[in-house]
Amino acid sequence: MSRTTVHLLRHGEVHNPGGVLYGRLEGFRLSDRGQQMAQRVAEVLHGNGHDLRLVLASPLQRAQETALPTAQAFGLELGTDERLIEAANDFEGTTVGSQRAALASPRYWRRYVNPARPSWGEPYRDQVARMTATVGDARRRLEAQDGGEALLVSHQLPIWVTRLFLERRPLWHDPRRRQCSLASLTSLTFDGPRLVGLAYWEPAADLVAGALDLLPGASGAAVPRADAEERG
DSSP states (O other), rough: OOOEEEEEEEEEOOTTTTTTOOOOOSSOOOOHHHHHHHHHHHHHHHHOOOOOEEEOOSSSHHHHHHHHHHHHHHTEEEEEOGGGGGOTTTTTOOOTOOOGGGGGGGGGGGGGOOOTTTTTSSSSHHHHHHHHHHHHHHHHHHHHHTTTTEEEEHHHHHHHHHHHHHHOOOSSOOGGGOOOOOOOOOEEETTTEEEEEEEOOOOOOOOOTTTTTEEETTOEEEEEHHHHHHHH
């Protein structure tokens, strides 16, 4: 059986001075720091002898921009897969993260009925289903080439719940406890269809310190990454 590795890469820092919970909204590009993160990932993967043969990204601009330097470094065409998109979220487009008092408004109450699903957005199980299907398809494409590696660029929540599923942990979780930093890689290694390894690493860790990141969850806010780490 061929050994394959599928890397799940979270996009880099987003230009978001208004602290908007951008979700699937168009027009949110990488910041200058985010572009540096994307370039760093490409340099680390290419410079350390990784055998990358496939690069796919969420259709959202921030994911496409994160994936492009790696695709170019390996001379690969950048593909788009809708299944890698950000989780749907009913708070998309709001700034409730920076205006926490707004969360107490009665118009949001029905969103809090079932945090384990969650009731404010795309069910965790649905995210896992589309992400694992994409990983499986990438793995089979690699097997057809006798092995190698693939890079799939997605978003924090879909990547994190996929990891929870693969580690046989509950999908419901404290959003502040996610181990899925900006421009981080969650690497899945397979022997044939069997998962034999899962690793997490941050090739752009020095750039993450001080970066603006959305605290995850329905009440996400744009805060310095260091502050986010201190809070969870």
